[in-house]
Amino acid sequence: MPIDIYLNVAVSGLLTGLVYGLMALGLSVIFGVVRVVNFAHGEMMTIAMYLAVLAFSVLGLDPLVMMVPIAAVLFVFGYALQAGLIGPFINKPEHMQFILLVAVAVILVNVQLIVFGPDARGVQTAYSYDSFAVGKLIIDATKVYAALAALTVSAALFVFFRFTEVGKAIRACADNYTGALVVGLDVRRLYALTFGIGAACVGAAGAMMVVIIDVTPSLGPAYTLLAFVIVITGGLGSMPGALLGGVLIGMTEAMAGLLFSPSAKTMFAFAILVLVLLFRPQGIMGKRAA
């Protein structure tokens, strides 16, 4: 096979990986602050994807335009979920939180199955078949737009956590729960806010993903696992780690699809996960837990 096929696939994997990264960023933010593992993450992703499909088919709105409103909807959903359901479980054992979110995930995925049916749904935008030619490389326009959007949202998030008052307050909660309570931060509200922000990341990622891949309800659990793999690979709680992990997994999947078979993709992603868990459990960019 000529070398440019590999290059083409690698670039395509890189671009998809950035969208994966944004999705995983949501999981990472939630875990980094609230210390709850969102087992319904992929299901929230497919909710966003279905919203984008609906907006496109009913109102004719472009998914990339719908990114912001869909992120807002998911923000409200995430906020409500944390404030109403997960909040009381913050100090419960890990396995109970896990099971609570598994229950949420099971409900979400099957409600989607009932509402939308098992068939794949997608969007056909005006630029669906456009591509850029860079030398010998041919790059899908949709993936470029989606990746750029993912980078923009991630950058906005970095700025938010670094420079705004609320962002700093959230980081304070993550650093020292008791300390944050002592200085009078409304931790419960900040947790809900964080969960909302994490969900909004997924919302934005979902809206972008629709232009790359068709959505079915069964994508939900698959994306949950994928988000875990990415976040653990990159470092749970690390924001750059999530993006890096996304790119790494995106490219690995693309290469595995090319060199072996598309169905072997997840196997390679999980192989990376197992290696990381065994040899660098804190993840590539993660800090060693005390």
Add this chain to the structure above:
Amino acid sequence: MIARLIEGTSRRGLVLLALLLAFLILIPFFVNDYLITVLILIFYFAFVGQAWNIMMGFAGQLSLGHALYVGLGAYTSAALYVHFGVGPWIGMLAAIPVAGALGAVIGFLAFRFGVSGVYFAILTIAFCEFARVGFDHFRWVGGSAGFFLPVAQYSVNDLWNLRGKPSMFYYVILGFTVAAFIICHLLLRSRMGYFWQAIREDEPAARALGINAFRYKMIAVVISAGMTSLAGVFFAFFYNNLFPEQVFHISRSIEMILAPIIGGVGTLFGPILGAVILTGLSETMHEILHLLGVDVPGAKAVFYGICLLVVIVALPDGVWPWLSRRLGLSERK
């Protein structure tokens, strides 16, 4: 042994238990095949729940990939039967070491490298996913096209080859469940059982007391994996078809932990009670939805999810601890 079995159980509890067992043995004579199938499902989930409970409920290690062991047991015994004509009971003797060995590998990797809690749970999912993709490409046992056991209309029960009517399968799975209950009961009251519970409650403290946590966690994983693989053998011979996409799917792993969680993690009756509640409710709802004509795929799973949610919010310790207090039965946790 008998003394240890009944120790700590009230007289009232024993009488109730004996009556229950007699009732369960006699029931196939009075009900139709449909109800027997429902009962089989109940005891199937009670059995795998009991096996999973050894790891999570006793030793505190959360596995979300137990479908792996069911699948291994199912495929091992089915392959032996189809390719070599070896019956299921011998197949079980092969399935237990296969599943136990893989459990040991996963346990070794996890416990040696300090993978615990949520990370451990995700590691178990990862291995189950490996198996799913692996078996999809494993042509010798049918790959993704599925693996089938020969089926015929049976008028006589062939217990040795597990070919026969539902009532035979009912007694087999009832026997499994009762055996699992007794084994778990003995394990929980044994020295090792107390070590497990110490590790579950506070591992650093347990280790400080000189308990070899690595060793006992390994034993818990191996016992749990081996026991779960028996359910796989039963699964293969009862359903007669195996698809990697179904057998190793993560929803199978989740399905089998629902009963012990709803019934009560770490209790002996929890998995059984949970299986009765879940399967009973789900079959009832299936009937109701069917009558209403709104029998859509996914409705049952939504219901499962809601049950799980309600129980984890309202009765975080499960139904059995609450119920046993109400009934005045003693079961020390």
